[in-house]
Amino acid sequence: MLVALSRCQREDTDMSFAEVAVDAPAGNRTFSYSVPPSLSVEPGHAVSVPFGPRNVAGIVFSVAEVAQVERTRDIVDLLHADILLRPHQLALAHWLTDTYMASLYEAASLMLPPAIRGQHITMVSLTAKGVGTQVESVPVGQRPVLAYLQEHPQSLQSALRRDIGGAAERQLPRLERSGLLERQTTWKRPGQRERFVSFLVTAPGLSEDSVADLKKGRARRQAALMDTVLTAGPPIKATEARRRFGASAVAGLLEKGLILEERIPVQSGIQVQEHNEAEAPPKLTGHQQRALAQISAALESVAVEPRSFLLHGVTGSGKTEVYLQALAQTLGKGKQGIILVPEISLTPQTLDRFNRRFPGRVVVVHSELTPAQRREAWWRLYRGEADIVVGSRSALFAPLSNPGLIVLDEEHEWTYKQAEGTPRYHAREAALELARLTGAVTVLGSATPDVVTYYQAQREKHRSLKLPNRIRPITELEGIGSMADVRIVDMRSELRAGNRSMFSEPLQEAVRRALDVGGQVILFLNRRGSSTHVQCRDCGHSVECRSCATPMTYHGDRQRLLCHHCGRMQQEPSACPVCQSRRIRYLGVGTQRVLQEAQELFPDAEAVRWDRDVSTISGQRDLVLNKFIRGEAHILVGTQMVTKGLHIPNVMLVGVMLADLGLYIPDFRAQERVFQLLCQVAGRAGRGALAGEGIIQTYQPDNYAVQAAASQDYEAFFEQEIAFRRSFRYPPFSRLAKLTYSHTDAALSEGEAERLCRVLLRHQRAIGDTESAVIGPAPGYPARLRGKYRWHVVLRSPDPAGFLSQVELTAGWVVDIDPVSVS
Structure with missing residues (x-):
């Protein structure tokens, strides 16, 4: 599995070597690199390493005294001095790679802090030989580069690309091999700028005479602003002052020395609100008490198995209160909690409830945070300044050192599956694996559990907990709702x-x-x-998206037709584009x-x-x-x-x-x-x-x-x-993999799907696999999406990733293991 990147032989015997997953198309392999004496490298460090002709980011997975191969290259630098990934996160990355057929770096990058990759800067300079070489003596394609560098002896490669174009830039390796130039790459670390808010305050030693003179003058806006600064309770923000009184009034008072502008570091608003006192927990119903008792037993002892629970409660049965009280026990043991919700829109409500119970201890993580908010949330959790993370599926990969409880609310929701990008993980399965690696307890809550989850609970993979009745609100008499x-x-x-x-x-x-x-x-x-369908009443023509094989939807508030797949928008038709009839019908709701x-x-x-x-x-x-x-x-x-x-x-x-x-x-x-x-x-x-x-x-x-x-x-x-599902061997009686191929050429896409089917069937016969089945090929639903024709093949197998790992897939195929949809 460990593959080396050979370049130069190291003679040093007192050296260490690192196995690094690189940010490049490299599958689930690591590459061997030597650790220079100037660096101290440990597993979990993010590093910059040479890979081919360039430097790339990488994650150290192990360090040893012996290299896996004979020749290695040096690690260039650390991307951050701290060890960013903990041992259980490195193990989770391996599991994600093996389960969802992703590269090891892609899996590990889910857990890295935002903007860690930074930027490589490559400097190109002429050698002494290059300085003395006549431009006409080199091949025609290399001449623009040599002439440019003789005018700019040292140049950024990005500037060279900008000034003479990418085609000439491709000549750099040839000129480098000829000894006419050399390139040196350095690493520009990503910035982690602290955010500030500016406030206006009175200058020290401000005299009453100065204020009186200001009020007597003609600068009325300055006088009004001065009065506000003097009388306001909390200091006024500089941005608000400029908006209310004008930038010139602020500048005038600053120039006269009557006020000062103070910059105060602030958090990025990653919490909904702070609460001074923790909210007291309510009394639990009998069913809630019994459910909590079983979760508590698992929190107290790692010997309790299984360590995952299906909390099956009807809507309004008080599942969240069980989460809250289980979390309180988790924190009491010095551990941390992860609370996942399926929709970003639910995060504020959930976050507010957890904030009231655990003031100052909660951080929210989801994709709609700004880059600054994501960075701040990550580092707060990494430094241990908060011990509860609430958010959508990405919150699962928060840098908690000792997670003790993982909750998936509404565990049946398909949004827990990563639908695009790589790896296409399911947060439920990843949460169960993270819990296994850390000894944490997992609670899967739902009124309508996923059929697979419920089936597994029947077979005791998860312990089933029931909340069969609604509970009355706190303001009502106790009893069953x-x-x-x-x-x-x-x-x-x-x-x-x-x-x-x-x-x-x-x-x-x-x-x-x-x-x-x-x-x-x-x-x-x-x-x-x-209206979901716009149709001509005379010829029957329907308005479809030019990029997708789907009807355009009419949005009355915009008076436009919109494709809900690619976002294309166009005006509503006044006449049919085929027969020119004006009898247009708006169908559907x-x-x-x-x-x-x-x-x-x-x-x-x-x-x-x-x-x-x-x-x-x-x-x-x-x-x-x-x-x-x-x-x-x-x-x-x-x-x-x-x-x-x-x-x-x-x-x-x-x-x-x-x-x-x-x-x-x-x-x-x-x-x-x-x-x-x-x-x-x-x-x-x-x-x-x-x-x-x-x-x-x-x-x-x-x-x-x-x-x-x-x-x-x-x-x-x-x-x-x-x-x-039993009759057709659908999950949970099998596992599936969906392989999708897309291309702008319809015939090519269909032909590639047919070819892969033949390859998969041949492999199945070759290994004597009687349990797997190849289904398809079939057009996707919709058949064309964003200008590309989609075909897919479905593999039904006890181990689809293992089956496919033995088959070479051509470029363009997207593999989704355990898909939430096969359409």
């Missing part, structure tokens, strides 16, 4: 009765009942926009259309929309949600964002506008996802003193996923779903 009463409405009957509205009569009546008694309503439709009709049907209620389109607008996501939480909005229309983790006691009614979306996607998990969405969204109702109600509108009222969701019966759904 009731689940929402959910009804199915057959939309076929509504059509036969002449109701063409997207709101059935039962749903309209239920909304009015809820609003009349001061309740709130959530309307769920897992589709954005106003999205959240914008639901919001519009809700406002028309219920004009006295304020309705707001909460979906991805809103969440991408800076500040709007929290603004809309907080408005609904405070009761200033009465109806919330949203996509799957509204199904997860929201606890709003005043919600009386949840209406599912169309449950059928997603039922017939070509994916074996389609029924499971619909069931989970319906159960989760119905669970938003009836969490307070008011009784909850749910209405599911569907054209498929007999579908088993819809029926089970309406009755909130997970066991009934699981029994039917697991029988389906």
Whole structure:
């Protein structure tokens, strides 16, 4: 496995050698490098190493007194003096590499601090031989480089590239081999600038006469600013002062020596808020106490097996309180906690609750933090200034030295799977491995567990904990709360009765009942926009994205057509581009259309929309949600964002506008996802003193996923779903790998998929594998995405990574082990 990068022979005997994973296409190998006497290198250090003609970043995985190969090259430098990765993180990187077929550096880089790679600077200079060489004596392609360097004897390679172009730059290795020039690469370490905020304060020894003279003069803005600085409670920010009084007023007072500008280092806002005193924990129900007792036993003794728990609790059953009290025990033992949530939109609510219980000890980590915030969060955790990390899947790789508890809330969510980039890990599986390496306890919480997780719990891979009842809110009398009463409405009957509205009569009546008694309503439709399909009524032409084989969605708020896959936008058509007819029909519905009709049907209620389109607008996501939480909005229309983790006691009614979306996607998990969405969204109702109600509108009222969701019966759904999967050998009865190939040439993409199928089948026969199966090839769904035609092959195997590691894949193939979707 260990492969060397040979370049020069070292004669030194008193040396150490490092095995380094490099930031280059190198698979799961490490390369041997010698450690120069000037450096002290340990496993976990980030280093700069020569790799071919350039220097690259690398991670040291081991250090030994004997090299794996005869010839080695020296490590150039440390990227950071501290050991950045701990032993359990290096082991986790190996596991990620082996499980998800990623390079070792790619796996380890998930755990590195942001911006650690820094920048290589290469200086090009002429040798004495090059200075005396006539330009005309070298080959034509090398002449521009030699002439440039004779005018600029020392030049940055980047400047040379900028001035004479990349083609001439490619001549550098030839000129170097000829002895006409030499190149030297140095490492510019990434900056870690401290952030400051400037405040205006009065200058020391400020006299009353100076202030009086200022007020008598004509500089009114300066006088007003001076008065504010003198009388304000906390100091005024310099940016605010310039905005209110003008930059010239600030500059004038600074020049006169009446005020000073003080720069104070600040944190980057990585916490939602600070709380002075820790919130006291509430009394637990009997089921909560029993669940916590079993988790506590595992926290107390490493001998307790299994060390992973499936906390299966209905919506509103108090799973979060179990997490909080288990975390308190973890911290009491001097260990740290990782709390994962599936959506960034849920992070503020979760973070606020953990902050109230553990003030000053929580850091948030997710992809929407600024680079400065990500750096600060990483280093706070690395230095031990906080011992709880809350965030989305990337928070799993936070630099905690001694994790004791890992929680995955809503463990069934597909967003825990890394869908793009490498490695394509699943946070649930990675969390279980991290817990195994560190002896931590893992808690997987859900009202609708992943079918595979539930199956594993039945076979005692995880210990199953049940919270079967809702609990009343703290403000109510103690006791058991009731689940929402959910009804199915057959939309076929509504059509036969002449109701063409997207709101059935039962749903309209239920909304009015809820609003009349001061309740709130959530309307769920897992589709954005106003109309999902724009079609000519004469010739039938549908407007499709030019880059993707999907219809464009009409967004009424922008009056534009938008592709939800690639983001392409265009104006709505005034006439059909094929037959020039002006009879254009807007078909299908999205959240914008639901919001519009809700406002028309219920004009006295304020309705707001909460979906991805809103969440991408800076500040709007929290603004809309907080408005609904405070009761200033009465109806919330949203996509799957509204199904997860929201606890709003005043919600009386949840209406599912169309449950059928997603039922017939070509994916074996389609029924499971619909069931989970319906159960989760119905669970938003009836969490307070008011009784909850749910209405599911569907054209498929007999579908088993819809029926089970309406009755909130997970066991009934699981029994039917697991029988389906057993008959077709889908997970958990096998494992899958999806291999996807994309190309702008449709025929080439299809041909490459067919070729790989033949290769895989030949390999299967050659090794006598009777348990694996090659499925496909088949076009992707959608078949064209961002201008490329997609084909995929699915491998079903007990060990898909092991099978594929013996097959050489050509460039362009993307491998997804244990995919969450095969469409």
